[in-house]
Amino acid sequence: MEAKKTPKADLTKKTGMFLNLGLMVSVGLVLFAFEYKSFDDGLLKDLGSIDDDFEELLDIPITEQPPPPPPPVEQPEIKEIPDEVEIEEKIEVNFDVDVQEETVIKEVVIEEAPVEEKADEIFDVVENMPTPPGGMEGWNKYLSKNLKYPTQARRMGIEGTVYVVFVVNTDGSIQDVGILRGVGGGCDEEAVRVVKNAPSWEPGRQRGRPVRVKMRLPIRFKLS
Numbered sequence: 001m002e003a004k005k006t007p008k009a010d011l012t013k014k015t016g017m018f019l020n021l022g023l024m025v026s027v028g029l030v031l032f033a034f035e036y037k038s039f040d041d042g043l044l045k046d047l048g049s050i051d052d053d054f055e056e057l058l059d060i061p062i063t064e065q066p067p068p069p070p071p072p073v074e075q076p077e078i079k080e081i082p083d084e085v086e087i088e089e090k091i092e093v094n095f096d097v098d099v100q101e102e103t104v105i106k107e108v109v110i111e112e113a114p115v116e117e118k119a120d121e122i123f124d125v126v127e128n129m130p131t132p133p134g135g136m137e138g139w140n141k142y143l144s145k146n147l148k149y150p151t152q153a154r155r156m157g158i159e160g161t162v163y164v165v166f167v168v169n170t171d172g173s174i175q176d177v178g179i180l181r182g183v184g185g186g187c188d189e190e191a192v193r194v195v196k197n198a199p200s201w202e203p204g205r206q207r208g209r210p211v212r213v214k215m216r217l218p219i220r221f222k223l224s
Contacts, residue, residue, distance in 0.1 A: 122167060122212045128205040130168040130213050132198070139198075139217075147194050149221060150186030158185035161220045164195050170210040172200035180216060191219040 132139040153159070160183035167176045177195050182188035195217075204213035 120212070122214050123204065123206060124214055126204040126206040126211055126213055130172070130204040130215060131202045133201070142198060143194060143219060146197065147219070148190060149223070150190050153183075153185030153187050153221065154223065156185050157223065158183055158187065159222050160187070161218045162187050162191040163216060163218050164191050165214065165216050166195055168201045168203055168213050168215055170203050170212060172203045174198060174201065183221065187221045190221075194219070 132142070134141070162182050163180040165176075165178050165180045166174050168174060174195060177192050179188045179192065182191075203210040205211065
């Protein structure tokens with residue numbers, strides 16, 4: 001006799017549903033297993049002290065590395081130069097001059113060539129300047145005796161110093177009398193007259209020879 005099953009007791013109807021549900025649960029477990037990560041508590045505790053160790057690392061001083069040694073310098077090769085070849089030939093020098101103790105060498109004196117002087121050349125300065133008879137004292141006596149104060153200059157109250165220029169020739173005579181600076185009132189003409197009438201001077205000399213010299217002398221006019 002065949003056993004009969006009720007429709008409610010038939011389990012084959014829900015087999016597909018349970019199969020799908022089982023697959024979903026299995027897939028979920030597999031995914032959860034891949035995503036799950038475990039951490040060690042000791043490791044987490046050690047991570048808290050990383051900052052302190054890191055600060056200690058920062059305080060480590062930097063040691064300076066010594067520079068590398070310089071490359072060796074190649075010394076230049078010194079080559080020996082052979083000495084000069086000695087000359088075996090001897091040179092003999094004969095001095096035939098006999099030097100005696102009595103031989104006296106005379107001193108050689110070099111004289112300067114004389115300077116040619118022109119006869120008409122007039123000098124401003126020479127070695128020995130011309131001098132009047134009796135020197136300057138005799139000249140002042142001559143002026144005080146022969147110089148006359150012009151009437152016009154006395155009437156106008158003119159006084160001052162007249163500078164006279166003249167040439168003393170090689171024989172001492174006086175020529176080319178002129179006025180270098182005058183005061184007027186007839187004083188200039190009187191000074192020229194007195195100089196022209198003066199006695200001959202001692203001529204000037206250059207290198208021992210008489211030469212012509214230009215002279216400049218003051219003659220003072222002063223009212224008494």
